[in-house]
Amino acid sequence: MSTETAQAAEVKKAAEPLLSKRRKKLISDPLVDDNPITIQVLGICSALAVTTQMQPTMVMAISVIFVMVMANLTISLLRNTIPSRVRIIVQLAVIATLVTLVNEVLKAFAFDMYKELSVFIGLIITNCIVMGRLEAFALGNKPYDSVLDGFGSALGYSWIILAVAFFRELLGSGSVFGVPVYDAVSGLFGEDFSLATNGLMVSPVGAFIILGLIIWVQRTKTGYVEH
Amino acid sequence: MQQSNAYIITFSVIMTVVLGLLLSGTSQVLAPIQKKAVELDTKKQILGAVLEGEKISAMSPEEVLEFYEKRISSKVVDINGKEIEKDSDGNPIVAENVDIGKNFKKSPEERQYPVFIFHAEGDEDSVESIILPVYGSGLWDSIWGYLALQTDVTTIEGVTFGHAAETPGLGARITASNVQARYDGKQIFDDSGELVSVRMQKGEGKDYSDDPHKVDGLSGATITANGVNDMLKNYLSHYKEYLKTKKSGSSSEEVASIN
Numbered sequence: 001m002s003t004e005t006a007q008a009a010e011v012k013k014a015a016e017p018l019l020s021k022r023r024k025k026l027i028s029d030p031l032v033d034d035n036p037i038t039i040q041v042l043g044i045c046s047a048l049a050v051t052t053q054m055q056p057t058m059v060m061a062i063s064v065i066f067v068m069v070m071a072n073l074t075i076s077l078l079r080n081t082i083p084s085r086v087r088i089i090v091q092l093a094v095i096a097t098l099v100t101l102v103n104e105v106l107k108a109f110a111f112d113m114y115k116e117l118s119v120f121i122g123l124i125i126t127n128c129i130v131m132g133r134l135e136a137f138a139l140g141n142k143p144y145d146s147v148l149d150g151f152g153s154a155l156g157y158s159w160i161i162l163a164v165a166f167f168r169e170l171l172g173s174g175s176v177f178g179v180p181v182y183d184a185v186s187g188l189f190g191e192d193f194s195l196a197t198n199g200l201m202v203s204p205v206g207a208f209i210i211l212g213l214i215i216w217v218q219r220t221k222t223g224y225v226e227h
Numbered sequence: 228m229q230q231s232n233a234y235i236i237t238f239s240v241i242m243t244v245v246l247g248l249l250l251s252g253t254s255q256v257l258a259p260i261q262k263k264a265v266e267l268d269t270k271k272q273i274l275g276a277v278l279e280g281e282k283i284s285a286m287s288p289e290e291v292l293e294f295y296e297k298r299i300s301s302k303v304v305d306i307n308g309k310e311i312e313k314d315s316d317g318n319p320i321v322a323e324n325v326d327i328g329k330n331f332k333k334s335p336e337e338r339q340y341p342v343f344i345f346h347a348e349g350d351e352d353s354v355e356s357i358i359l360p361v362y363g364s365g366l367w368d369s370i371w372g373y374l375a376l377q378t379d380v381t382t383i384e385g386v387t388f389g390h391a392a393e394t395p396g397l398g399a400r401i402t403a404s405n406v407q408a409r410y411d412g413k414q415i416f417d418d419s420g421e422l423v424s425v426r427m428q429k430g431e432g433k434d435y436s437d438d439p440h441k442v443d444g445l446s447g448a449t450i451t452a453n454g455v456n457d458m459l460k461n462y463l464s465h466y467k468e469y470l471k472t473k474k475s476g477s478s479s480e481e482v483a484s485i486n
Contacts, residue, residue, distance in 0.1 A: 052396020083235040097246045101253055108257040111264040119392045199446045202396060
């Protein structure tokens with residue numbers, strides 16, 4: 001955290017372009033090199049829970065992006081006024097408020113999604129990625145940088161859960177975004193041909209396996225080792 | 228930076244007030260829209276028991292409400308199958324406004340049981356199917372649904388289920404149309420006229436098309452499936468008296484027509 005703060009102070013001197021190299025890195029780092037799920041291994045709980053199908057996962061991803069960007073922005077704007085002794089409670093209150101807003105808006109305008117997702121939307125509050133970024137970045141950086149950082153981390157989270165959901169829905173339910181792929185494929189080979197779905201993929205165990213494989217592939221490529 | 232206690236307390240108070248106002252404000256502003264969404268959802272679910280899902284989703288909200296107005300009539304019965312028109316305070320009861328969830332908390336004898344009749348347009352006597360609300364417990368929270376019976380009062384025309392908090396992709400699949408379609412054509416009474424209901428089986432992928440009282444289960448969601456089974460069984464037994472009057476009514480008509 002201290003190095004990041006120092007760095008931010010340094011670049012302040014000259015007017016920085018809106019998307020400078022450093023700022024691009026704020027977004028791109030969490031996608032692979034510093035991914036919240038696969039490298040920091042945060043937010044696993046929701047990555048396991050919502051990812052049985054693509055569509056709810058997509059709504060979850062969008063909600064997390066909204067909550068993280070807004071929470072990072074709010075905390076960053078207030079960073080000099082927040083009393084350090086109660087900062088965790090302040091962060092929690094801000095996150096909880098944002099999540100409740102998302103829930104209310106979904107209930108009013110996307111009632112079907114609300115019915116499907118309401119439990120998990122509430123669980124964003126306990127998603128450690130959100131609070132982790134507030135504590136590690138937003139408290140010590142300017143609003144615009146914090147927004148980028150929140151957006152990057154949320155994107156990193158989103159693409160992983162979407163990838164997990166893609167494989168779980170495809171292998172577990174034989175469909176993608178609710179479109180029955182397996183039925184279409186077996187239709188090509190005549191009536192006797194059919195693909196069996198894997199029930200394991202529908203249960204949380206399936207998410208662990210997929211997630212483990214993704215982490216394996218990624219770490220083999222990047223050469224990242226945990227110390 | 229170490230702040231004084233007074234600062235911390237002031238900050239917390241201001242934060243609480245601001246966030247509180249923000250939340251209650253949004254809730255106030257969105258409440259009417261949410262209420263409409265809930266009402267539309269309820270009517271969609273009632274219609275969902277007799278119509279194809281695609282047909283309903285193709286309709287605009289206004290069309291759904293208009294269709295409902297034209298084709299559904301409703302009444303409320305008690306556990307003995309008698310129609311009740313006024314509650315204990317003498318206020319008229321409207322079936323659409325009966326809160327099934329609230330009634331579920333009362334003992335079965337005291338509950339109000341709404342019945343929705345799907346009839347031909349403009350003719351309330353030409354019954355096409357009888358739609359009954361059902362309510363119960365899933366794995367995490369409440370589940371509910373509507374069950375449509377054909378005019379023989381035993382064959383299921385269609386079902387629709389809803390839930391408060393079942394796991395997405397597992398128990399929440401009870402809302403999927405391909406799961407609900409498994410109930411179509413099943414029978415709730417056996418040949419001797421006993422109520423047996425329809426049970427979802429454990430495991431998924433078996434063919435139960437030759438058994439009128441069993442449907443394929445939900446892999447990974449056995450507790451939700453059991454909840455659905457109990458829900459159907461309980462509510463069908465609560466509606467049994469009402470269904471019997473319908474059944475004897477229709478069979479005597481048959482006799483009359485034969486004579």
